[in-house]
Amino acid sequence: MTASHGIHTIDTAFQRDHFDAAYLLVEDGRGAFVDCGTSHAVPRLLDAAGQAGLGADAIDWLILTHVHLDHAGGAGALLQRLPNARLLVHPRGAPHMIDPARLIAGATAVYGEAEMARSYGDIVPVPAERVVVAGDGHRLSLAGRELLCIDTPGHARHHLCVWDAASRSWFTGDTFGLSYRELDSAQGAFIVPTSSPVQFDPEAMHVSIERLLAQGPEAMYLTHYGRVQDVARLGADLHVQIDAMTAIARACAGRADRHRALVAALGELYLERARMHGCRLDDAGVLRVLALDIELNAQGLACWLDRVNP
Template sequence: MKKKAPIELENDIFLIDGFDLGFEGRTGTYVLMGEKITLVETGPSPSVSRILEGLHALDITPEQVEHIVLTHIHLDHAGGAGLLLRDCPNAEVFVHEKGKRHLANPSRLIKGARAVYGEAFNQLFDPIVPIPEEKLHSKTDGDILKISEKRTLTFYDTPGHANHHLGIHDSWSNGLFTGDTAGIRYHQTEDCGLTFYLPTTSPNQFDPEAMQQSIRRFREMNPACVFFGHFGESKEPGQAFDQVMEWLPVFVSEANNALEMGEGLDGIQKRLHEQLTSYLREQGVPDEHSVYEILKLDIEVCAMGLADYIEKKSRA
């Protein structure tokens, strides 16, 4: 197993790479230092060993972890929470009020993920361990969680990617943990002088209008930085928000066009791939770049969410 030391950010924040899907720099867990050690996101269960390894490298014992904060309950962000709790007996879990019951009884989460990932589910996410209800605490818009004298987290209801999504403001860094609502940060092309941002439109609660409203809300907070679930920190929040807002209507339009032309899910994927390939070529990214392996997976899931959204809208 490839080892990677936690990434030191500013303001006593560290980032542990969970090697989600086997990719370096795909999904991470943020460690917020202070009187009460706090983790933001756990990633899926296969990443838990990476988290424990990262904590050890930071001279933190699992027993010292007091808070596990989840932006939303999709398994690539929260699937490992129950398993991690076995090693962190003093930790409490904080989640959106609409997601709490699904962590206590993850049967619907498992069913939904199996529908998306099929035979790959076990390798990607197993095991999904239920979280005892007494360990679960719901957070809603405007709630706070005090970590230390310097650091207070404020929670915001930020749907668009999911109805049970929280954006989280960190007072010390003036940073935002945006989960998936403000998209994905693709840093893999930094070797070509490019970092770019795309929306993530996975099923089954994707809502572009709500996503736009949440991103506008993030922008109004005037953050100094954004901490992405996928992956890492951006100190150019405006640029990140702009790109996601620009790509979002493109994604929806291409999906609509594909379905109207009878091209189905494959057509949505093909159109998104063509749009992104054209963009990356213009930016000097070669066709054989490794970023396309990650983009292929993301496009497949995004296409499912776009098709689901359009189908629901047509029935409304």
């Protein structure tokens, strides 16, 4: 766990190390989590709070960037351990936290019951009276430290990002893509958009990225994974890749082997960019790090294609 400006990065250990992060903000003896991973991560989050000198009763907020299970699956289980915390969530996400039945059914249909138990554990409802809905422009205070939430669709329609003026940083969830430390080079971080199913909207994602950059941030805190700087370069990279990904999708439309073609073409796109970036891993290593994301991005692009070309 690392800390800067009272911000602690917590590895939730979802899927593998350094893949899925939650964050703990500490201000004047009070705390807020941003995202929480799955229920399997609850002990890690509580331990992180303890290491930061906070008891469970000193946590005031659990802020969710969105309700995908790798970000929010453990919310109900975590709140059972945090007597004073409230849940802050996008208006579209709040109903799924209060009654997660549809989330559970949808994920189980994709992954199966055994994988759901292995990867996600118990998904516990959050009492409605503990849920605070955060529309665009919502502000909250953590012991006087103001946080601003804005609506950032593109990855999902129930996505928000959180601006922390104290650190001049955004907590971006999946809106500002994903960046794994294994792919860093002398040029800095390597970044890839995430179009995972089912609500990818490239035009909305372009707009959301520009909203984030307009604040002049010093850093972005990504769920996948960690703090990145040089955000203007990374934002430009995301814009280029979003357009390249949608062009790939259109080129694959109508093919009988559409999914296979999408996976192959996305892999080539990211390999080309990784080589340009000077990533230290060989091609097989890069594909190994990005394998799950390539699969999900292919699925997300297919959902988008089916929506725009019914």
